[in-house]
Structures are given as structure tokens and as C-alpha cells.
Amino acid sequence: MRGEALLKVRDLHAYYGKSHILQGVDLDIHAREIVGILGRNGVGRSTTLKAIMGDVPPQGSIVFKGKPIAGLKPYEIACCGLGYVPEDRCIFPSLTVAQNLLLGVKSGQKTSRWTVDDTYRLFPQLAERAETPAGVLSGGEQQMLAICRTLMGDPELVMIDEPTEGLSPQMIERVGDLLKQIAERNIAILLVEQKLTIALRISHRLYVMGRGRVVFEGTPAELRDNEAVRREWLQV
Numbered sequence: 001m002r003g004e005a006l007l008k009v010r011d012l013h014a015y016y017g018k019s020h021i022l023q024g025v026d027l028d029i030h031a032r033e034i035v036g037i038l039g040r041n042g043v044g045r046s047t048t049l050k051a052i053m054g055d056v057p058p059q060g061s062i063v064f065k066g067k068p069i070a071g072l073k074p075y076e077i078a079c080c081g082l083g084y085v086p087e088d089r090c091i092f093p094s095l096t097v098a099q100n101l102l103l104g105v106k107s108g109q110k111t112s113r114w115t116v117d118d119t120y121r122l123f124p125q126l127a128e129r130a131e132t133p134a135g136v137l138s139g140g141e142q143q144m145l146a147i148c149r150t151l152m153g154d155p156e157l158v159m160i161d162e163p164t165e166g167l168s169p170q171m172i173e174r175v176g177d178l179l180k181q182i183a184e185r186n187i188a189i190l191l192v193e194q195k196l197t198i199a200l201r202i203s204h205r206l207y208v209m210g211r212g213r214v215v216f217e218g219t220p221a222e223l224r225d226n227e228a229v230r231r232e233w234l235q236v
Contacts, residue, residue, distance in 0.1 A: 004066070006031050006157055006188050007052070007082075012060035014044075014051040021047045023212035024060075029157060034179060034189045036199040038234060039209035045192045046087060048209070049159045052190075053077055053084045065156070079106060083155030087162045087192075089146040093135025097126050100134050100145055104152030112154035113185060119148035122178055140171030147178065157188040164195055176202045196234060200224065208233050 005028035014022040022044050029035050037045045051058040054074040062070040069077050078084070091100055101116050120127035123144045129137065134145055143163055150158055160179070164172040176198050179189055193199040199206060200220040208216035208223070210233045216223065223229065 003030070005029060006033075006065060007190070008061070008063045009048075009052065010061040012048065012051055012058055012062065014047050014056045014058055016047075016056075021212055022051060025209070025212070025214055027207055027214065027217075029188050029190050031156070031188055032183055032186055033204045034183050034191060034202055036191045036193050036203035036206045037209060038193065038196065038199055038206060040234070041194075043209045044212045045209055046161050049084065049086075049161055049190065049192060052159065053082070078153065078155075081154070081156040083150040083153055083158040085146050085150050085158065085160040085163065087165065089142050091134045091142055091145055091149070094133055096131050097134055097137070097145060098130045101126075101149050101152055104149035106153045112152065114148075114151040114154060116152070119151060122181060123148065123174075138171075140167045140174070143167065143171075143175060144178065147175075147182075151182065151187075155187065157190065158182065159190040159192075161192045162194060163191070164193065164198055172198055196230075 007029040009025060009027045012022050012025040025048055037048065039045050047056055050056040052062055054072055054077050058070045060070065064080055064082055067080065069080060098116065101119060125141055126145060126148065134142065137145065147160065163175050167175065180202055183189055203220055205219055206223050207214050208229060215233055216229045
């Protein structure tokens with residue numbers, strides 16, 4: 001038994017104007033889990049993360065560590081221990097790598113399971129470029145920086161939107177390895193990912209979304225065996 005879910009989402013709805021994007025999403029994430037959300041573009045994967053984080057007004061139940069968080073402001077949700085790495089990464093290009101990392105520390109935060117040195121050990125290229133403006137980093141290095149900056153806030157769950165988008169095959173593998181190391185430090189990960197191969201390799205469980213709803217939930221092995229789901233909801 002895995003016990004109570006760290007994050008429990010029930011009947012989640014979200015709108016952009018009059019467009020009904022999320023139409024009753026249910027999902028659970030437990031401690032130390034890597035959970036992937038798959039689906040074609042436009043089905044609501046990114047909106048799910050934004051609604052959980054409060055960037056899009058949510059309707060429904062969102063409970064994190066036993067506390068309802070739907071309706072809280074994003075900074076209040078972050079202070080509860082939920083981290084978010086958006087698709088555009090949101091690094092500060094004119095600041096150095098080291099300065100970007102320090103911006104991830106929450107105001108009043110006294111202790112953390114992550115230090116700047118921890119992030120440098122995970123990704124030595126960041127250490128080599130500590131005093132380099134973040135704007136001149138490669139796309140993969142910027143992605144690593146965005147993830148590591150979020151870790152500096154000591155989250156218990158990190159939501160990451162499309163971390164491998166536009167990266168080289170080698171960098172995709174390095175991002176996957178980093179995410180597994182993060183989970184080994186008792187941090188759960190909710191991952192929106194377009195690439196089926198990386199999601200199958202690193203996820204413990206997967207959700208497939210279609211038309212604003214969850215159409216499949218299961219293990220990577222179960223998704224591999226379910227050709228009908230892959231054909232209808234994932235293949236282009």
C-alpha cells in the first residue's frame with residue numbers, strides 16, 4: 001500500500017474564456033513517484049499543471065499534503081511545497097547561473113535538502129558556467145537550470161512541463177537521469193512529456209489525456225501492451 005496521495009486532484013475543470021479545456025480530470029501522485037502525463041498537443045496537459053499551480057483558475061478539488069489548495073495564489077501554493085517548471089523555463093537571461101539558482105530559495109526558508117553545490121554535483125556543466133549569464137546557455141543547460149532553481153525551494157513535488165522539448169538526444173537522456181535522481185531524494189515529479197520513449201523509461205505511472213479528460217491510467221508496461229490507447233490517443 002502506498003498510503004495517502006501527496007497530491008489528489010478530483011473533477012478538475014478549467015477554462016480559457018468560453019473554451020472548456022479541462023473536463024473533469026482526476027489524478028493522484030504519491031511520494032517519490034514519477035508520474036507522466038501524455039497526449040497530443042491541445043488536450044489539456046499543460047493546462048492541468050497550470051490549474052494545479054493556480055496560474056489558470058481551477059474548478060474542482062485539488063488537495064496537496066492533505067490541504068485544499070484550489071483557489072490559492074501561485075506563491076501560496078509554492079510555499080506549501082509544490083514546485084513548477086513551465087515550458088518556457090522562465091530563467092532570467094541577464095543574471096548568472098548562480099544568481100538564478102539563488103532566486104529559487106523561498107523567502108524565510110531556513111533549511112533545504114538541496115544546496116547550490118548539490119545542483120552542481122548533479123549537473124557539473126552548471127558549475128563550470130556558474131558566473132555565465134543564463135541567456136547564453138544552450139537549451140538543455142537552461143532546462144537543467146530551471147529544474148535546479150526550482151529544487152532550491154525545497155519542494156516535495158515538482159511539476160515539469162515538456163522538459164525535453166527541442167533538446168538533443170544526448171541531453172534528453174541527461175534530463176531523464178536527473179529526474180530519476182530527484183525522485184530518489186524523496187521528491188515526487190509530475191511530468192508533461194511529448195516523447196513516449198522517455199516517459200516510458202522513467203515514469204512509475206502514466207496518465208494519457210484526450211479532449212480534456214484522462215482516458216488511460218496505468219504503468220508503462222500496461223501502456224506498451226495497450227495498442228488501442230496508443231493508436232487512438234498518442235499516435236499522430
